[in-house]
Amino acid sequence: MRIDLNSVEYSIGNFRLGPVTYSIQDGEILGIGGPNGSGKSTLLRIMLRLLRPTGGSISIDGVDIADMMPRDLSRKLAYLPQNLFSPLNLSVQDVLLASEYSMDRRSSKLDELIDRYDLGNLRHRDFNTLSGGEKRLVMLIGAINQGSGAILMDEPDTFLDVDKEMQVMHEITALRDSGRIVVIILHDLNKLASLCDNVLMLKSGKVMAFGSTKSVLVPDVLEKMYSASFKVEQIAGMSRIEAFPRIKD
Amino acid sequence: MERKLKIALTAAVVIILVAGFFVYEGVQKAPSPVNGKISVRDSLGRNVTFNGTVTRIVSIDPSATATLYALGAYKDLVGGNEFDCYPPNESLPNLGSSYGIDVEAIVNLSPQVVLLYSATMPSYGQQLINLGIPVLVDNPNSLSQIENETTMFGILTGTEHNASLINQWMNESLASISESISSASLPQEYTAFYYLYSGGWTAGNDTFINQILQYAHLKNIANASGYYEMSSGLIAVDNPQVIILDQNVNYSSVDTPPYNETSAFHNSRIISVVNDSFIDDPDFRVIYGITWIIDNVYPAFVSLPAFPINLKYSPTTGL
Amino acid sequence: MFRSIINFRKERVSGSSWLVFFVSIIVLLLVAVSSAFIGVVYIPPIQVTKIFLSQIPLIGHFFSSGIGAEHYQEIIVYLREPHILGAVIIGAVLGVGGAVIQSIFKNPITEPYMVGISSGAALGAVLSIALGLTILGIYTLQFLAFIFSALIVGIIYFFSLRSGRVPIVYMLLTGIAVSVFVSSLVAFMLYNSPSLASTSEVFFWLMGSVETITWVELAPVAVISVASMVILSLYSRELDTIQLGEDYARTVGVRVEMLKIVGLVLVTISVSAVVSISGLIGFVGLVVPHISRLIHGGSNRKVIPSSALFGAIFLVLAYDISRLVIEPKVVPIGIITGMIGVPFFVYLLRRLAGGYYAD
Numbered sequence: 001m002r003i004d005l006n007s008v009e010y011s012i013g014n015f016r017l018g019p020v021t022y023s024i025q026d027g028e029i030l031g032i033g034g035p036n037g038s039g040k041s042t043l044l045r046i047m048l049r050l051l052r053p054t055g056g057s058i059s060i061d062g063v064d065i066a067d068m069m070p071r072d073l074s075r076k077l078a079y080l081p082q083n084l085f086s087p088l089n090l091s092v093q094d095v096l097l098a099s100e101y102s103m104d105r106r107s108s109k110l111d112e113l114i115d116r117y118d119l120g121n122l123r124h125r126d127f128n129t130l131s132g133g134e135k136r137l138v139m140l141i142g143a144i145n146q147g148s149g150a151i152l153m154d155e156p157d158t159f160l161d162v163d164k165e166m167q168v169m170h171e172i173t174a175l176r177d178s179g180r181i182v183v184i185i186l187h188d189l190n191k192l193a194s195l196c197d198n199v200l201m202l203k204s205g206k207v208m209a210f211g212s213t214k215s216v217l218v219p220d221v222l223e224k225m226y227s228a229s230f231k232v233e234q235i236a237g238m239s240r241i242e243a244f245p246r247i248k249d
Numbered sequence: 250m251e252r253k254l255k256i257a258l259t260a261a262v263v264i265i266l267v268a269g270f271f272v273y274e275g276v277q278k279a280p281s282p283v284n285g286k287i288s289v290r291d292s293l294g295r296n297v298t299f300n301g302t303v304t305r306i307v308s309i310d311p312s313a314t315a316t317l318y319a320l321g322a323y324k325d326l327v328g329g330n331e332f333d334c335y336p337p338n339e340s341l342p343n344l345g346s347s348y349g350i351d352v353e354a355i356v357n358l359s360p361q362v363v364l365l366y367s368a369t370m371p372s373y374g375q376q377l378i379n380l381g382i383p384v385l386v387d388n389p390n391s392l393s394q395i396e397n398e399t400t401m402f403g404i405l406t407g408t409e410h411n412a413s414l415i416n417q418w419m420n421e422s423l424a425s426i427s428e429s430i431s432s433a434s435l436p437q438e439y440t441a442f443y444y445l446y447s448g449g450w451t452a453g454n455d456t457f458i459n460q461i462l463q464y465a466h467l468k469n470i471a472n473a474s475g476y477y478e479m480s481s482g483l484i485a486v487d488n489p490q491v492i493i494l495d496q497n498v499n500y501s502s503v504d505t506p507p508y509n510e511t512s513a514f515h516n517s518r519i520i521s522v523v524n525d526s527f528i529d530d531p532d533f534r535v536i537y538g539i540t541w542i543i544d545n546v547y548p549a550f551v552s553l554p555a556f557p558i559n560l561k562y563s564p565t566t567g568l
Numbered sequence: 569m570f571r572s573i574i575n576f577r578k579e580r581v582s583g584s585s586w587l588v589f590f591v592s593i594i595v596l597l598l599v600a601v602s603s604a605f606i607g608v609v610y611i612p613p614i615q616v617t618k619i620f621l622s623q624i625p626l627i628g629h630f631f632s633s634g635i636g637a638e639h640y641q642e643i644i645v646y647l648r649e650p651h652i653l654g655a656v657i658i659g660a661v662l663g664v665g666g667a668v669i670q671s672i673f674k675n676p677i678t679e680p681y682m683v684g685i686s687s688g689a690a691l692g693a694v695l696s697i698a699l700g701l702t703i704l705g706i707y708t709l710q711f712l713a714f715i716f717s718a719l720i721v722g723i724i725y726f727f728s729l730r731s732g733r734v735p736i737v738y739m740l741l742t743g744i745a746v747s748v749f750v751s752s753l754v755a756f757m758l759y760n761s762p763s764l765a766s767t768s769e770v771f772f773w774l775m776g777s778v779e780t781i782t783w784v785e786l787a788p789v790a791v792i793s794v795a796s797m798v799i800l801s802l803y804s805r806e807l808d809t810i811q812l813g814e815d816y817a818r819t820v821g822v823r824v825e826m827l828k829i830v831g832l833v834l835v836t837i838s839v840s841a842v843v844s845i846s847g848l849i850g851f852v853g854l855v856v857p858h859i860s861r862l863i864h865g866g867s868n869r870k871v872i873p874s875s876a877l878f879g880a881i882f883l884v885l886a887y888d889i890s891r892l893v894i895e896p897k898v899v900p901i902g903i904i905t906g907m908i909g910v911p912f913f914v915y916l917l918r919r920l921a922g923g924y925y926a927d
Binding site: 045048049050070071072073074075077078079081084085086087088089090091094095097098099100101102124126146 | 670671676805808809811812813815817818819820821822861866867
């Protein structure tokens, strides 16, 4: 599978995003980084067709997503939102079943995933009574179970305990290794560095840099984006980024 | 979802067609009168036909009950209503009022006709008609319509002779009222406000109450049509010389503006109706209502001819 | 693998839910049948039973002897039966309508009347009562109530339309605004036509009542209602999904705008139909779906059918109370549902404050 962003633009009020041109390939983890309000979530929502771009287009395997049926699109793209709220008391089970809406239920891997994340005891709980981290895991399981070629995640690491976070990161790598695309918004530069193959950095709606993690996450680029000084070290083949307060000249 | 949508659309079309059919059937099944001997026309202009005089009557209308009693047809009543007050000491089952009638209990009495009045909810009448029970709606808006209604009840119960006696008595009474007023050399007629219900409800043109006031030598200040709430501004401007309070209106409610600014209040010409069934119930007893008003407003004496039918409970006193 | 699917499927409607459904159906049957034995006029139970049996097609005539007075049959067949069946259908439709509207609006304190059904139906009813319209024969009121409620919902929908989508909060606010406007029209017309008959008829209609329902009116309404409820229950998965947010529903492949239209149209048609014969019976649409959720959890797969059952049971019981509270008068059933509904709603609000509906 291949997702192409062709000079995608979006503007609302004074905010302008793009143009963004980028191609995502099978087996790629694309990280989207940048400060708050840079348009990361907006870009994700445009890719999911929740917002209509004011310019450019997005295609999956050469087909413009604007021309796809909702059900077909959901088989290509799954979404892990920042938060889900169930105002009318759906159980964990009901929330997970919602993610299977477009699927052939015979290919459901819910039981397996629930076992893997040890969530069996939560199954009949009211979704709203879960902790933030538990909700996150349930939503992740739903997104993985949707069986689409790509999963678009909006900060999946928030609220997670350290062991669950490692498990989630491992899962994302495993998804990539099984040939799926992961597009992930992350605030934490070190997580971007350790998890992603490629990174796209946004600031105020503009693409500041994109390309391989090592080529993008360098002090030069980062210092243009954040008002801080940076030091990047390579430890065991991984970038380790440290930020310092910027000393004014 | 596309398949479901198709199912939904198909179902919608089927629903509309089936519903349309039922509704069409329903409208077609309008009640048709049975061929018979007696035909009367009620206030809605419906002609209702009966096989003969009726002997099982339910009256939801207190005036109808009173009229039937005067006609000597009280024995034909099998059900009365909450507001029946003449004849007193009623032993008939209470089957409701204008606000709600007990259809089930009415059906249980197997009446030949149910007498409703204009304030009865039409849906009740419709329900009775659907059950095959004939319904007559009375709504007299004038004294001549009261006489017509008395005649109608006479025909219905085979007491036409008594009905014509009552109507003749009404006409003679009205003549003697006019005569008494002209011979008493009264001043010009006072302007009057009939306070029917709290909030300034009153009776205007095209009501029998308006006609009662006219016969009582009063000029009704309410000159719009029907029953309505008269604005306090208009009451102040029209400044009635007489205010008549219906039985359920307290004297205290006229001790406020605009009523306490009127000539009626200053000259103590506010009269409280003691028994409002003489004035509010459209039947022959309104004659007594007219004379009662004249007695209380003017220095005139009206003598009425004796009521032509001998009744156990006097219509004059209602007792 | 296969086994786990089987297990998973089973859990979708778990064992205890089946039991509750079974019990609810039995209770509904018992309540509905026994209601025919209650009434102002005492009819010996044996006669009621005979009248019931004599109505069974083909074998009915074996029981038609010894029914007793002819009017017993009239009371049972033409009064009590359509009223009870009317209560069943009206309660079910209001319950299902409430569940669907709450799902679409993602809001536990909405009910079907809020999208303009009640004000529109009231406008139609008052038009026919106050102006004495009879253009469509004896069922003018029902026709006008139905047509105007659909019309007002349509107007609210189109006022809320923003570039092909209907933002749901916008629709709720538009609905409230238009309803206030229409209610003013209704009050104006009532004030200008204060004949006693029309005032009491309107009052009675606004309170809601099942005691004027006839078979002729009930038949088309029943067909519309049952069909709408069946179709709505086919959409329970979509309605579950939309509860989690319209964006999320879109990303799992639900055609959200289409779902909203289908849901609103079916709820409007069925609720308008029942309202046209009963008037505005309040609180069923608000309260009953919550009872279902407290018992079965939030999934519409269970909430929709159980709201139909509970709504029906609730309204038949309310009808029985309305007949018995001040014999021989029948209190409008809407007064009873309000009297039961309000305390329950306050209780629910406490649950809300206690975190059950917390966000």
